[in-house]
Amino acid sequence: xxxxxxxxxxxxxDELAESFEGDPEQLQPEDVFKMVMLNRQKNTRIEVEIQDDxxxxxxxxxxxxxxxxxxxxxxEDNNGNEIVxxxxxxxxxSLVSGLGRMMGMQNTAFLLTNEVTRVSLVNMMVVALLLxxxxxxxxxxxxxxxxxxxxxxxxxxxxxAKASSVATMGSMMGMDPRDVLKEMMKxxxxxxxxxxxxxxxGDDDDGEDSKN
Numbered sequence: 001x002x003x004x005x006x007x008x009x010x011x012x013x014d015e016l017a018e019s020f021e022g023d024p025e026q027l028q029p030e031d032v033f034k035m036v037m038l039n040r041q042k043n044t045r046i047e048v049e050i051q052d053d054x055x056x057x058x059x060x061x062x063x064x065x066x067x068x069x070x071x072x073x074x075x076e077d078n079n080g081n082e083i084v085x086x087x088x089x090x091x092x093x094s095l096v097s098g099l100g101r102m103m104g105m106q107n108t109a110f111l112l113t114n115e116v117t118r119v120s121l122v123n124m125m126v127v128a129l130l131l132x133x134x135x136x137x138x139x140x141x142x143x144x145x146x147x148x149x150x151x152x153x154x155x156x157x158x159x160x161a162k163a164s165s166v167a168t169m170g171s172m173m174g175m176d177p178r179d180v181l182k183e184m185m186k187x188x189x190x191x192x193x194x195x196x197x198x199x200x201x202g203d204d205d206d207g208e209d210s211k212n
Contacts, residue, residue, distance in 0.1 A: 049143050
């Protein structure tokens with residue numbers, strides 16, 4: 001395992017949409033989902049930003065949106081282009097070969113059997129390559145910032161990441177994510193404060209079950 005572990009710190013979309021000021025349809029992916037890169041060996045969390053040659057910060061969500069639009073236009077081009085004819089086949093084969101060796105055959109099959117997941121992974125690999133190309137061609141610089149964390153803070157992040165993933169999976173299967181979180185709290189997998197932070201209302205009658 002790499003010393004860097006990627007944690008998906010998912011929010012609960014319904015809860016965030018209710019608290020979002022303004023039209024819920026204007027909710028952005030960054031408002032719902034957070035990805036936190038952790039270095040467990042150094043007990044740090046790592047954040048990244050892109051700056052131009054004058055030191056100004058580049059709006060990454062806006063840049064990603066522009067690249068996605070570019071990819072979409074190329075995919076709809078019936079005349080063919082290097083993205084459709086070269087890049088897509090390359091990343092598709094790389095995805096199959098890489099996932100199979102990294103995650104094993106069973107987990108790879110689970111991911112790639114779903115067409116939406118499969119196509120999304122391929123498209124985002126293309127976006128990532130184009131993003132790197134854009135950074136290189138425009139003399140942009142990737143800066144990373146490390147923030148020290150206590151072992152307790154690391155443990156809290158890991159608990160919330162796991163709970164959020166389980167709740168999201170439950171939501172996809174038709175379960176109320178708040179009920180999933182409450183059940184995890186009753187089992188001692190998360191604390192009452194974790195439940196509240198993740199969007200589940202901490203009921204008073206659950207208080208005795210919130211102990212670690």
